[in-house]
Amino acid sequence: MKKTEPRTLSGFMELLPNEQILFEQMKKTIEDTYQQFGFLPIDTPIIELSEVLLAKAGGETEKQIYRFQKGDTDLSLRFDLTVPLAKYVAKNYGNLSFPFRRYQIGKVYRGERTQKGRFREFYQCDIDIIGDGELSILNDSELPSIIYTIFKKLGFEEFTICINNRKLLNGLFEEIGQKENSTEILRIIDKIEKIGKNAVIEELKKLGINPENINKIITFIEIKGTNEEKLQKLEKLNIKNEQFIKGLEEIKQTLKYIGIFGVPEQNYKLDLTIARGLDYYTGTVYETFLNDYRELGSVCSGGRYENLADYYTDKNLPGVGISIGLTRLFYKLNELQLIRANQKSVSKILIIPMLENLEKPIKLTTELRNLGIKTEIYLSDKKLKTKMKYADKLQIPYVIVIGEDEIQNQKVKIKDMKTGEEISAEFNSNDIANKLTNS
């Protein structure tokens, strides 16, 4: 028979089981934390009507969309979880309780040019809190404590949640008469990490901003010191613009309560350079960096927006949210060996029968499973060596070999595959479970 080469599309992550185990553990850590903070699950389709999904989209994103016809219907694959959330909330408004706290973890699709570490199919892990008409600024302080909890649980210590408020920047732009250019200026400032200060100044010049005002912008984004010192310097800029003053008030409040929500001081800071390129955000913005791997980019980002769903509904739905791009994060952490896919099996015990009649080994297996112990039994008729090799290759922690002797004496030996040590136990599931707990 002619064979088709079994291959996976480039830009689509497909992991070996040991990597997948680790990926699932990380996903579960994120999901459990979202639940710990009282967020509700939702699950929206991957395929939507193009008319609905692209109601708000445009520019770069639209080019990347997977869009196609099925029969007469114009369909698209979702490119994020925010637009589906907007649709969901607008559609189900009457059936939801506000503030609506939801999480969604799922795959999204962007037909980017393929390059190393860039994915066309990737998991986003999102939470958002949506208010009906209003949403307290205190919610902006709660989200960093969720980011903090997750990255701690994932085993990181040295990371910084950077916080800014778009009203500060927008107010500054208004103050210097550059309101119309604000999106463009934000885009330029956002690149300062990548291209450096001088290149930013050059780009601002090209926009036609005069040196004095460029100086104000640069002075602003170069404000340094502790959070407290930065806030004082912002006050001293003496900007009278209303939006700026509101932003300053908001960021003060936000920073104060982040600590109260339990985030240690070394894990968050006011960073006036982050803006999140998108036009979308209107208040608080977040980016999160691993201190020693800033080149990795932000591992968790988000922010506050005025109105989630204005393309679908007249209701005013302000919100604040964050997103973790898990596929890229996993790829990068794995590449840097900051995580290790050491676990090759989910089973704790492998039962190896060396008998004609498998009745007793199978019964023991079932009993162990019923006690909640992840157990496998090797069912094929092979040599002991082959069976042990299977346990070795999968690094199953414990092995119990059952032959005629074990049946007759009603005793087994639990072999610890790491140390080689053997623990004696009665031929019954409870005693085996006890011995494992104590070992």
Next chain:
Amino acid sequence: MKKTEPRTLSGFMELLPNEQILFEQMKKTIEDTYQQFGFLPIDTPIIELSEVLLAKAGGETEKQIYRFQKGDTDLSLRFDLTVPLAKYVAKNYGNLSFPFRRYQIGKVYRGERTQKGRFREFYQCDIDIIGDGELSILNDSELPSIIYTIFKKLGFEEFTICINNRKLLNGLFEEIGQKENSTEILRIIDKIEKIGKNAVIEELKKLGINPENINKIITFIEIKGTNEEKLQKLEKLNIKNEQFIKGLEEIKQTLKYIGIFGVPEQNYKLDLTIARGLDYYTGTVYETFLNDYRELGSVCSGGRYENLADYYTDKNLPGVGISIGLTRLFYKLNELQLIRANQKSVSKILIIPMLENLEKPIKLTTELRNLGIKTEIYLSDKKLKTKMKYADKLQIPYVIVIGEDEIQNQKVKIKDMKTGEEISAEFNSNDIANKLTNS
């Protein structure tokens, strides 16, 4: 601004949060059970090259495929999890340990005509055990114990796992000289539940089978009694065909060990009428029915196949697997009110601050979360009535209102929202956690 109507494609399930909570619980029960039995997770892309995905497909399925061009590439969305598994095993053969036990839970796509209870996007929850060259028949006995464990955990008692072996049927067809017609005959027999015995006889006549042989087929599928009696009647048919004899041996062995794997006698039976329409299966086949809701169709099906991946590789990879179509199952059980989406919140406690300074309520919230208690805090500045209504609507089990008195006296009352009862506790997370455990 012109509004786009926020709507979801028909045939795509999108649940409200309370239903989603239940759906996620069912999914988790299935996943936990798969892990309990030592299956490894894999996650393959939803999009594959059409050439790879459709290497084996044809007929009905191909018409339903979501297939489209992106640039120069011919892409398709997966329509099941078996073809991606075949690709995965063929591609990663050298990196896997056999028998390879994998589970995969994910969405698949079929552009079926929309009708009530039929979905175009739906979850499949699959496990398969793949052997390298051979796979012991004992594995066929292990799978029913997994089905049994899952449906028990989902709260069902009255269900039956129906088991048959395709070699019996195929051997019978060979014996009566109808080997060429076997796929067609299987398709007809498979409908006996739906169309009745007489209609089956008519359809068999149309195939040109003589009355004597039709009689043999009907006698065969009408064999009744206990498993033991059925096996005896099959022996008495005195069919000499080699395949039939092999099938009889296999089904005897399979049935014997299903009991040993812990499935009670009332939950499984030999059912000679089930064939699973697909050409694909070559040995054991499974279907699972809720006894009182047989019209629901099989809620978990599968079987044994000779060769998983012959379109991709020369390796001989026999396997056995089962699949649960979770989306349809959820829909049907919900419709029949056999499951109830009662839980509207994941949180256990809602903290309601009635103070200017939220420092202490927030600190308590963080401490409760750190103790692993799912906790929410109501952050917006509203009247107590509005805040209590939120707790009521989401049916959050416990509420703690914190005002100046609670701060001053360092005491709180934990209100049980179901009974209205109030439990007194110290104003600290440990005491609150203790009181909740004991209540």
